[in-house]
Amino acid sequence: MALPDRDYVAVAQARFDALANYQVTLKSxxxxxxxxxxxxxxxxxxxVRMDFIRPHAGATLTFSPESGKVKLWPFGIxxxxxxxxxxxxxxxxxxxxHRVDESDIGALLANVRALQQHGDTQNVGAETIGAREAAHVIVACRPGYRASGVFRYELWFDTSHGLPIKVVSEGESREPIETVLMENLRIDVPDAQLRPFA
Known part of the structure; x- marks a missing residue:
């Protein structure tokens, strides 16, 4: 299926800029x-709050931009x-x-935008990731430049909310660095349902 020819990274950045919070299950x-x-x-x-499922099941880690510190509970909050x-x-x-204070979708998009400024962006087309319809985009930089050690990103942006739901990063020789799946993404979660950050 053909998708509109647009800058999906810019759309995702605008969506991230507009949200107040999110929760997601990350698989790296x-x-x-x-x-x-x-x-x-x-x-x-x-x-930021990270509750580990594996490895270190039960461990919880939080980061506060107010204190600039990370709190780690190895056996649960x-x-x-x-x-x-x-x-x-x-x-x-x-x-x-990756650092916990640079682990959010906004930090990812900043790295992708840096590559876009020094390379090429290709809209591949529509694909299905799990049960989600997604726009597949490849961002690769020109030789000699990389952002955070990454030479090439493949991203899949959920067409309903515009944010990434799968990201593959590669090095200059196209060696895989990391694949991240973002499942059960919830945006602007009501305060009563949001897990506490301290």
Whole structure:
């Protein structure tokens, strides 16, 4: 099916700019590490909560832009011990070097936009991801430039809300870096249903 020829990254950026919060189940796979599955919550201006499903089942991690600190409960929120860490602490970075304070959709889109400015964007067409209709887009930079170690992104944007639901990142030799699936994405969750960030 043909889709309108538009800048889906810009559409996603506008949608992200307009939302107040979101919750999603993230599934990250890479060649260098075991699969990570997290119930992820984000609230502007940058609060993050990650409840780990695997590995480290039960661990909870939160980030507050007010304190600039990460709190980690290895055995679940409000249990002992609780660690307070800097977001650049290697203990809480992903194998790909992702930091919790730069883990939201807005940070992803900023990296993609940086590649767009130094490369090419191709609208591939409509595809189905799970039960969702999505626009498949490839953004690749020219040789010699990369954003956050990524040379090429393949993204699938949900056509109903405009945000990405699958992202594949690759290095300069087209070696896969990471595949992230975003499932059960809920946008602008009512406060009463939003998991607390502290």
């Amino acid at each position: 796979t890479s060649a260098r590490a075991e699969t990570v599955e997290v119930l992820y919550g984000y609230r502007k201006p940058g609060f 409000d249990t002992f011990p609780r660690l307070t860490l800097s977001p650049d602490n290697h203990m809480i970075q992903s194998p790909q070097g």
